[in-house]
Amino acid sequence: MRILLIEDNDAIANAVRTMLEARKFAVDVAADGETGLEYLLRETYELAVVDVVLPGRDGFSIVRSARAEGTQTPVLMLTARDAVEDRVRGLDSGADDYLIKPFVEDELIARVNALLRRGERPINDRPAAGKLLVDTGSREARYDGVPLELGTTEFRLLEFLTRNAGIAFTRAQLLERVWDYEFEGSSNIVDVYVSQLRRKLRAAGGADVIETVWGVGYKLTA
Amino acid sequence: MIVRLTAIYTAIFAAVLAAISGYAYWFFAAQYRALLAPALETPEGQTGLRTALAHVLTTIVAADVPVLVVVATLAYVLARASLTPLLEARAREQQFAADAAHELRSPLATIATVAQAARLRSDETTREALDTIARTALDASALIGDLLTLAREPRPGLLQSEPVDIANIAASCAREFADRAASARLDLRVRASSAIVQGDERRLRELTRNLLENAFKHAKSSVSLESGADERGAFLRVGDDGDGVAPILRDRIFQRHETNDPGGSGLGLAIASWIAHAHDGTLALEDGGGGAAFVARIPAYSGGQNAR
Numbered sequence: 001m002r003i004l005l006i007e008d009n010d011a012i013a014n015a016v017r018t019m020l021e022a023r024k025f026a027v028d029v030a031a032d033g034e035t036g037l038e039y040l041l042r043e044t045y046e047l048a049v050v051d052v053v054l055p056g057r058d059g060f061s062i063v064r065s066a067r068a069e070g071t072q073t074p075v076l077m078l079t080a081r082d083a084v085e086d087r088v089r090g091l092d093s094g095a096d097d098y099l100i101k102p103f104v105e106d107e108l109i110a111r112v113n114a115l116l117r118r119g120e121r122p123i124n125d126r127p128a129a130g131k132l133l134v135d136t137g138s139r140e141a142r143y144d145g146v147p148l149e150l151g152t153t154e155f156r157l158l159e160f161l162t163r164n165a166g167i168a169f170t171r172a173q174l175l176e177r178v179w180d181y182e183f184e185g186s187s188n189i190v191d192v193y194v195s196q197l198r199r200k201l202r203a204a205g206g207a208d209v210i211e212t213v214w215g216v217g218y219k220l221t222a
Numbered sequence: 223m224i225v226r227l228t229a230i231y232t233a234i235f236a237a238v239l240a241a242i243s244g245y246a247y248w249f250f251a252a253q254y255r256a257l258l259a260p261a262l263e264t265p266e267g268q269t270g271l272r273t274a275l276a277h278v279l280t281t282i283v284a285a286d287v288p289v290l291v292v293v294a295t296l297a298y299v300l301a302r303a304s305l306t307p308l309l310e311a312r313a314r315e316q317q318f319a320a321d322a323a324h325e326l327r328s329p330l331a332t333i334a335t336v337a338q339a340a341r342l343r344s345d346e347t348t349r350e351a352l353d354t355i356a357r358t359a360l361d362a363s364a365l366i367g368d369l370l371t372l373a374r375e376p377r378p379g380l381l382q383s384e385p386v387d388i389a390n391i392a393a394s395c396a397r398e399f400a401d402r403a404a405s406a407r408l409d410l411r412v413r414a415s416s417a418i419v420q421g422d423e424r425r426l427r428e429l430t431r432n433l434l435e436n437a438f439k440h441a442k443s444s445v446s447l448e449s450g451a452d453e454r455g456a457f458l459r460v461g462d463d464g465d466g467v468a469p470i471l472r473d474r475i476f477q478r479h480e481t482n483d484p485g486g487s488g489l490g491l492a493i494a495s496w497i498a499h500a501h502d503g504t505l506a507l508e509d510g511g512g513g514a515a516f517v518a519r520i521p522a523y524s525g526g527q528n529a530r
Contacts, residue, residue, distance in 0.1 A: 012331065012336070015336045018343070019338065080327060101335070102360055103334075103335075151383075151384045182397060183414055187389060187416040189385060
């Protein structure tokens, strides 16, 4: 398994490399943004770990450019700042997950393994159903060409329903598969999100995209 | 801020103006009555007095309105002039705090990462030392993060905002703390009912964790965790059966570094309170029933705009 690490701080780069190599990963290190992007586009990696603040080209820009070029390598962002804007911006640029520095080693390894497992599945990164198009690379969704402004969870729910268009899911199934819910009582959080998605789809011209299946739950109709 | 100060200035002046105008009217009314006293016996005299007084009233009001407009404008200019430097200074201060925190956290990140990597290739004694170094650097970094949070005014703009069911947060935090409860021989009782709020899941988890940390420190035999919604909105309640909060601390418990635990950093409850306020909510210490119970109240999710 080859991992690309883009990090300009030598001490941290060496330390992260040691951590990853101890788990038998092969690690390439790039110390600036331009070199990092070049490696990412030219070589084949199972995963890239990218620092946000870099000389030359920042982490957001690397991921955006790589995604624009069609690279699907999962990306774990390392960020020093804990600001909401950074978290949202990181995920919006096409990164798959982020980790705040300083981190606990186990956390790094857990995130890396989770992303690698996800990466192994051959998935369609642009699922579509009818006029609905979801691009998981750039985190954009469009209905009939009209872009939809979606929050993180809304996007996940729409992506799941689009991948499984035509299949009806119960609320419990959606809670388990989209939310990873641990609460076992009844909750109408699914209905809240479905009604938000419906409102946004309707504004884009899609009136009955998410259908209520009586006695079951919801399904997306193409 | 500027608008509020303008309103206060204007209201104070309007009150003064109203008092002066009232006095002026009363004064003129008395004068006219005295002057016209002989004529007041006749109906014509009565009408004359009424007409004269109506005139006086119109004149006073006509004079008051432009004065009030001028005063409101002046108040705005004054409020702006006096507040702008303060607001700017505050913004600069917060930027400085953010930059300083960032500068302090970077070396701590290096220390923590390098120490954790080095422990992979070291013997038992060295490993323990490196663990301590890494843990201390991580704690210090977390502390800086908390201080930075508290230096900012709690407002929703600093949060991610999505509908979240706090029952799920309660359930998953309860699971996180289950092992600790077992090893500390504490009974962790959970009663989670669904309550949807608009908020930042990560921050709400932090709030719950901080309250649980606090309860675990003080409980004798049990900790309770409850979530739900009532007519006042969504709530999350964490109680323990410890000695409760000393009366002298009750009013200050949510302030930074106020603690009845000599070992704690004292920021846990302050952060929890900050998070509740950033969600337009409150965190309060509940009375009654031995031990301490902290209740976070957050407005229930209202269905978004025009949701259906």
